[in-house]
Amino acid sequence: MTAPLHEAHPAGPGRALPDTQQGMRRRNLARVLHAVRAEGPLSRAAVASRIGLTRAAVSTLVDELVRSGLIEELGPERPGRVGRPGSALAVSGRGPAGIGAEIGVDHLAVCAVDLRGTTRSRAIRQGANRGRSPGPVIAELTELIGRVVAEAADEGLWPAGLAVAVPGLVARDARTVVRAPNLDWHDTDLGGLLPADLPLTVDNEANFGALAELWLEDGTPHDFLHVSAEIGIGAAVVVDGGLLRGTRGFAGELGHVPVRPDGPACACGGRGCLEQYAGEEAVLRAAGLEPDEDRVGLLAGRAAQGDEDVRRALRDAGTALGVALTGAVNLLDPQSVVLGGELSGLAPWLLPSLREELARRTAGPACPVSVSRLGPEGPLLGAAHSVVRAVLDDPAAVAARA
Amino acid sequence: MTAPLHEAHPAGPGRALPDTQQGMRRRNLARVLHAVRAEGPLSRAAVASRIGLTRAAVSTLVDELVRSGLIEELGPERPGRVGRPGSALAVSGRGPAGIGAEIGVDHLAVCAVDLRGTTRSRAIRQGANRGRSPGPVIAELTELIGRVVAEAADEGLWPAGLAVAVPGLVARDARTVVRAPNLDWHDTDLGGLLPADLPLTVDNEANFGALAELWLEDGTPHDFLHVSAEIGIGAAVVVDGGLLRGTRGFAGELGHVPVRPDGPACACGGRGCLEQYAGEEAVLRAAGLEPDEDRVGLLAGRAAQGDEDVRRALRDAGTALGVALTGAVNLLDPQSVVLGGELSGLAPWLLPSLREELARRTAGPACPVSVSRLGPEGPLLGAAHSVVRAVLDDPAAVAARA
DNA sequence: ACTATTTCGTCATGGCGATTTACAAATTAG
């Protein structure tokens, strides 16, 4: 007999709803929808057995979801088993869509993802955004969004929300970019600049990248650390299937974890921060290269050609990352560490020394480090999917707007 | 309009219960009980308005809690306001009690806490436990537990569960002590040694200390870092009012965060871990003292007398702590850092350099660092209260056993 | 081919829990 631990996370969809019969109904709608989405075409009976309700209850829930256009009936299953075949249910490919957007240092991107998780429309615009003021950038982005939304509309999709990934720190209001050094934006309220007719969420690209990893890649654990870097080095901490955001929303500032307390001074005021060793500028300098436009591509290219200076610089960066991650792993005990974002392109040269450093400093088996297969796509997909997730977590709310 | 963020923590009592009408009832019982406990004597109407149910619904819930003996009716309120006065409800001072126990390096302690949070009985036994095998220690502890339980029974309390704080790492099964260097225990299943008639939870003393801080001290934030040290340096991470445990239950190993990557070798395999600079042994060595029985007391005494060697050693330890905490704060963005456990006794000499280091390495306002007022009592109280909390979180479960 | 068996979806019924509505009781304001 064991008393319950004090877990912070009960998990499961839609648990923020009130404890009334209507709230229960809404949560159960969400559970049905989640089950159908996660386990492909499913009969009502199959759903019932998975989520622990009776067939009758599931029937009425499914009716409601079908009426809302979130679930569609595919017709009778082709059975190999005895008994009347069920009627296959699947998440609808029409209806609400999640609009994801990314403001990168060198590009803007927008995509629309349907409830099934399929990307149905996308638009990209290359072009450096560093130092441009928010207004024009957002104006361009808004135009891309308009295009993507229109294209999605042609396929019977309507936008259920907009999520924007930015390379910087975002306040907990999910609207204000507090600091984006690569863009040189400070305390910018994107809510005032973007179309007001859509529910808006703004978040760090590392956070969205982590969510993409969590939701899109099979086998991703519920507790992991997602490291991402453009110029700054960010990390997202996923705990029990949710993001750890911190009081101000600044959690995951891996770039300013001290690696050598007496190292070179950093803009943050500290000394020897990870960014001084594994940040893009530092690596370029260590490799004897000049900063240029496609910096990651440059490094990857040189390293692939066998440039020993570049390789050494990356090895050293990996070692520094290993030291910082040792601290993080000791503190958080995650199930794995994932390298994502632009960083994943340099992984072949970073990983060996990173793993070696981590293993050397760990008693027992070291925390496994892997590379995201989503690569630079992660943040954009994570953003779009976060909107889809919100719909799946409370279908009743969105059905009311449909 | 803002789309919901992906929070990991809906928070609130008893959210692990199933989504059926009975589960709803159980959760609402918990909400009533929590409200009454947290906000002192309250009328049914007051409870109803706080938790958002109707007076009628609360009435039946309260009836059930009164019948279970968890709530008692104090009689009519003395009103200054117009209208019929309500009938004051309070949590019962009889009924279930939480039994907390602590296995320290130099002592054993047990206490009983009632639903109101009052400590009703306690027992302490001094005596070094380092290197003793688990069997005899647990036997002694069991005897103390028996005494405390008997004393509590005289006051109408019955034990609802037992929580044991140990100075070491505990597996997620909440029974097995994986590694307790100060006791020299390894992979010890306390579940097999302790009385089997009580629901048992075993956890790290830092974790229980953090919970005590969270639950007992007004104004404690929902996101903070609780640092604690006996010989090893442990930390507990509280996120959204819950403990972050990590995959294996080892989260919070602050002692092995690298502070100087090329520093002295550590037993963990790494180099320059915090423990090499701020661990008790390291500090004693740096101060030129021999390890002895009451080590913390020794250090505090010498420092208070003005022993400059000791003070310098503590200052340096504070600086090292500051470096490690900078990393942790950057990663977690907690609202505050609390120094607890034995460590709090040395705080006057550690804090200045710690704060200085943290501030120096932080852009903007540094994370506030405070000292626990619970001191060495924290873990024991946290353990007992964790049992009480479990009762408050699901009163129906315990009412069935009463 | 025909029947028995199994499974699916639905309907009618019932239980349970919260809301709604109404009302008596207990206080203050005038």
Add this chain to the structure above:
DNA sequence: CTAATTTGTAAATCGCCATGACGAAATAGT
């Protein structure tokens, strides 16, 4: 002493899920 206000409870109602029964649609066995 009356009006107004608030509390607690009781009765009726509504919503949601469970239960049990039934027809429908498939397979398995004879």
